[in-house]
Amino acid sequence: MSRRFAARGQVAIVGYAHSDVWRHAPRPLGALAVDTAREAIADAGLKPDDVDGFVTAPLFPTAGAHAVEDGVSTVTAQWLAEHLGVTPAYTSGFSGIGQLPGALGLAVGALSSGAADYVLLHRALHNPPGRYHGNPLREAAGSAQWTAPQGFFGPLPMIALPYNEYLQRYGASQEAMAAVVTEARKNGARIPWSYWRDKPLGAEEYLAAPMISDPIRRFDCDLPVDGVAAFVLTSAERARDLPHRPVHIAGIATAAPPRRRLPLHWPLDDIMAAGTGLAGRLWEAAGIGPGEVDLPQLYDGFSPFVYFWLEALGLCPVGEAHRFVQDGRIDSDRPDGLPVLSGGGAIGNGRMHGVPQMLECYLQLSGRAGPRQRERATVGVACQSSPHFGGAVVYTTEPA
Amino acid sequence: MTAQPRTTEGQPTRPLPVPDAVSSGYWEAAAGGVLTVARCGRCRAHAIPPGQVCPSCGSTDPGYGFEPVSGRGLVRSWTVVRQAFLPGFSADVPFVLVDVELAEQPELRMIGRLLDGPAAPGLRLGAQVTAAFEDVAAGVAVPAFQLADASGRPGEAS
Ligand SMILES: [Zn+2]
Numbered sequence: 001m002s003r004r005f006a007a008r009g010q011v012a013i014v015g016y017a018h019s020d021v022w023r024h025a026p027r028p029l030g031a032l033a034v035d036t037a038r039e040a041i042a043d044a045g046l047k048p049d050d051v052d053g054f055v056t057a058p059l060f061p062t063a064g065a066h067a068v069e070d071g072v073s074t075v076t077a078q079w080l081a082e083h084l085g086v087t088p089a090y091t092s093g094f095s096g097i098g099q100l101p102g103a104l105g106l107a108v109g110a111l112s113s114g115a116a117d118y119v120l121l122h123r124a125l126h127n128p129p130g131r132y133h134g135n136p137l138r139e140a141a142g143s144a145q146w147t148a149p150q151g152f153f154g155p156l157p158m159i160a161l162p163y164n165e166y167l168q169r170y171g172a173s174q175e176a177m178a179a180v181v182t183e184a185r186k187n188g189a190r191i192p193w194s195y196w197r198d199k200p201l202g203a204e205e206y207l208a209a210p211m212i213s214d215p216i217r218r219f220d221c222d223l224p225v226d227g228v229a230a231f232v233l234t235s236a237e238r239a240r241d242l243p244h245r246p247v248h249i250a251g252i253a254t255a256a257p258p259r260r261r262l263p264l265h266w267p268l269d270d271i272m273a274a275g276t277g278l279a280g281r282l283w284e285a286a287g288i289g290p291g292e293v294d295l296p297q298l299y300d301g302f303s304p305f306v307y308f309w310l311e312a313l314g315l316c317p318v319g320e321a322h323r324f325v326q327d328g329r330i331d332s333d334r335p336d337g338l339p340v341l342s343g344g345g346a347i348g349n350g351r352m353h354g355v356p357q358m359l360e361c362y363l364q365l366s367g368r369a370g371p372r373q374r375e376r377a378t379v380g381v382a383c384q385s386s387p388h389f390g391g392a393v394v395y396t397t398e399p400a
Numbered sequence: 401m402t403a404q405p406r407t408t409e410g411q412p413t414r415p416l417p418v419p420d421a422v423s424s425g426y427w428e429a430a431a432g433g434v435l436t437v438a439r440c441g442r443c444r445a446h447a448i449p450p451g452q453v454c455p456s457c458g459s460t461d462p463g464y465g466f467e468p469v470s471g472r473g474l475v476r477s478w479t480v481v482r483q484a485f486l487p488g489f490s491a492d493v494p495f496v497l498v499d500v501e502l503a504e505q506p507e508l509r510m511i512g513r514l515l516d517g518p519a520a521p522g523l524r525l526g527a528q529v530t531a532a533f534e535d536v537a538a539g540v541a542v543p544a545f546q547l548a549d550a551s552g553r554p555g556e557a558s
Binding site: 063131133134135136137138139140141142143144145146147148149150151152153154156157160161162164165168169210211212213214215216259260261262265267268 | 412413414415416417418419420423447448449451455476477478479480481482483484485486487489492495497499507509510511512513518524525534536542543544
């Protein structure tokens with residue numbers, strides 16, 4: 001059976017909008033989502049009534065005990081369609097692994113099957129009052145009984161364990177990661193809506209920040225924020241009549257389930273085994289290899305993911321990412337650099353959960369990146385989450 | 401080795417395990433200072449955690465029983481936790497969590513506290529550990545680890 005993506009090049013992104021990003025927005029998340037959706041629809045040269053499909057991934061990615069309320073801490077596709085005052089033919093929310101790639105898969109399915117002609121894909125992220133991951137858990141029942149009683153809880157030890165495993169196995173220094181974090185913050189400082197606009201970070205400041213869960217330091221983590229992004233998608237055929245240069249979807253892959261483990265136990269070998277499998281399916285689907293990618297936008301919700309994606313995608317040999325990122329080789333300002341964080345990523349924008357990667361692929365491939373525009377950007381990859389617990393999408397300027 | 405709980409007046413207690421129909425044997429054994437691991441009644445493979453379907457033989461009726469293990473294992477990774485996200489750990493930070501591969505089966509891994517503390521010499525990939533327990537409430541002990549020598553004896557790590 002061929003794993004070639006049958007919808008390859010048939011669906012395109014034709015417009016976008018991004019709200020400002022705040023620690024805590026001055027207005028409710030739902031209102032921001034409506035404004036951002038209207039702006040994206042107008043950007044695509046359309047009216048709200050033209051949009052007949054709505055998709056999102058509504059996950060509120062916290063380990064805390066915060067309430068999930070539609071329009072407040074998350075915004076579902078139904079909520080957004082209702083508050084835009086339109087009557088869609090298709091609404092859906094992706095709740096699986098790899099939120100944006102998964103939601104994009106729903107959009108491609110709706111458009112290529114004819115369930116919808118114009119789809120709005122949005123992502124709304126919320127930072128609740130109080131501690132983001134703090135949890136007043138007193139009784140550890142069900143799967144939590146195997147982890148919480150000994151204090152293994154939340155995403156910090158989750159990422160710290162495989163990161164330390166990487167450092168120890170390959171003899172990598174903690175200082176090497178400064179190249180990743182400062183690159184994300186350098187580019188985020190240039191993004192108009194970024195929380196970190198005009199706030200680049202130096203390597204000394206990165207290294208001087210406190211450890212949270214060794215070897216994870218403060219700035220290895222993205223910052224929880226309020227923010228909304230929206231994209232408009234349609235068929236490649238309809239896209240020709242719209243104002244902006246379309247960016248086509250060439251392939252999607254999401255992670256297959258890794259070996260069964262304790263909740264949030266992510267050994268390095270699990271990440272790489274499932275990540276390598278994902279990459280193989282991604283290249284096969286898109287009919288494109290890693291050597292043809294000129295805009296790999298790697299996920300960086302925690303900085304070690306950049307190493308893991310570099311190696312899983314085959315952009316550098318396994319065990320070499322900590323060396324590969326040095327000496328300006330991922331510097332987006334260098335014509336010969338591999339721009340893995342040119343969109344600033346999550347570390348450079350705030351916790352927008354895969355949006356910076358997808359948006360940078362759209363902006364660069366549509367020629368809309370402004371002063372950041374690269375001379376050559378024809379094949380982009382947008383990654384989300386961990387290679388074994390996420391997904392990736394290949395974007396191309398040409399439909400096939 | 402058994403560590404006594406560091407209780408501070410007015411501090412909340414740590415999350416306590418809620419034994420269920422599957423796990424009660426694990427917590428009973430732990431209270432007696434014995435580390436057990438779920439074992440499939442069909443294929444005898446160990447599983448952490450025990451789920452609805454045996455990951456080794458695929459049985460949907462694995463009939464898990466918790467059987468004692470040696471408590472010996474190798475450190476595959478570790479982290480020093482410096483912020484407490486759960487109640488009851490504020491007095492404990494910084495503390496070490498170790499990812500341990502138990503001797504009984506390849507890739508049989510669990511996570512526990514390393515009672516030797518963050519500055520323990522000898523903490524490295526492949527370091528030998530042996531099971532230990534923390535008494536966290538009356539009749540409740542949580543499995544943990546401590547560094548061991550090559551024969552599995554505690555406290556002589558190099
Ligand atoms: Zn079995």
